[in-house]
Amino acid sequence: MDLYPLYNSLRIAAISCVVVFFTGIFAAYYAARLPRVLKGILDVILTLPMVLPPTVCGYFLLLIFGARRPVGMFLADLGIKLVMNWPGGVAAAVVVAFPLMYRTARGAFESFDENLAWSGQTLGLSNTWIFWHVRMRSCRQGILAGTVLAFARALGEYGATSMLIGYTPGRTATVSTTVYQLWRTNDEQGAFFWVMVNLAISAAVLLAVNLLERRRKNGT
């Protein structure tokens, strides 16, 4: 059996999860500081991919990264090709998973007691130190939840991925596109196998979250 789709899915999910982790957290951190009107507008734009059909996200991604578009041509000059290539899967997963990270991180930051940051500042601690040692530590539960949700969403991404990178066995195939492709070609046994793989990964992720939760509660 060819396990390339599993490898490719995990690779795409892991890389996009790292990207979304940092971009989501920093977007959440800075959005919380903006004036209300600007924050509202930015919030809509950043959350939109969560409610849009993934195919619409894929359409926009093709508009930006298409081989004949300026950004696509610029990236091609740098040797990066996203369309019909596996890194495009990362782009698709990032766009779709970003709102999950952004929203959960923002929720966590909003419930953070700002006195903690201020007391750190008056002690002469740097904002970077306070951010990582106090704010992130206090908000770790929300951040962790957001990361896991983003990872799971990236792993299960289908719509935008199929539009941007299609399905090429051994090149762009992911678990979810393989399920559809095999089922479409009447390979029910193959489709069932990949459905089970998908179920196993999702169950493992959720189990991991629950275990982390319990350890956190027993600790401290």
Next chain:
Amino acid sequence: MALEVNIEKQAGSFHLQTAFTCEKEFLGILGASGSGKSMTLKCIAGIEKPDCGRIVLDGRVLFDSDKKINLPPRQRRVGYLFQNYALFPDMTARQNILCGLHAEKDRQKREQRADAMMELLQIRDVANLRPGQLSGGQAQRVALGRILVNEPELLMLDEPFAALDTHLRLKLQVELKNLLSGYDRGIIMVTHDRDEAFRMCDRIGVIDEGQMLAMKETRELFADPGSRAVASITGCKNIAYARKTGKHEVFVPEWNIYLKTGKDVRDDLKAVGIRAHSFRPGEEENRFPITIVREMEEPFEWVSEFVYKEQASASAAVWWRYSKAFRLPEPPDALGVVPDEVLLLY
């Protein structure tokens, strides 16, 4: 050591305007909640930015709107004890105190200094507990220790006892006062509790709706509040309109009495105040017939409401408060007030 503050800030409909200095002393800022006390501290610490003005500490300009100087909080060297103590929740008491020593690069020295501070504050036995496991008093000392090891050039306390149970407050006030008696820098404490301010502070400023109304040596402030608002914030229960009728005499229309005063009365007198504790059954001066209309018993005192015989019928009753030890078998039919305790309010 001297702090000079002269700032203005508009926040919505609230206008903060305050100017004062703080020498090497325990300075109190007394005011109701929402009067601008904490905002003043936050401006000094650099957490809030005033619209205009100047803040200078020991000749160091912390803020100057004309010269466009606005040091960030971490360069101001101003200690700030938050009302909820703001201890980092995921660190132990000891780690919290070590945070105040981040500038000390030598690890061994850092730990020695943290241990010495914990020894001084008697919190060694809670060193490895997290803030959530500390009692209010312990948390306060850990937060204070974290600030003191940082060696700020000014210490600011924001309602330091508000988070504590009432029965603990007095004990901790005494402890904190003793502890800080050796502190050789300026201390500013913000509070809404006049008793707390009186106990702790050398000098008190009274703030109301963003304006600093008066700033005086503690005893003098209570003995001569000078204005209605200050009298009321310092706990004077009986305030009535009055007009000057002589160098040492005023007429109070509401109570329909002429009062002798200790101080010279100025022409612009607006009102008089008499503290609930100032009435004496045996006092011959300013003695007028009264009728008690209501009484309330407290654990150690009696609170009586009375009216003067000739008092205008629509006006509020007068409060009299006295120790149970001085309870008379029959309620008195007249009460006097020492002329010095008639507060002249302008």
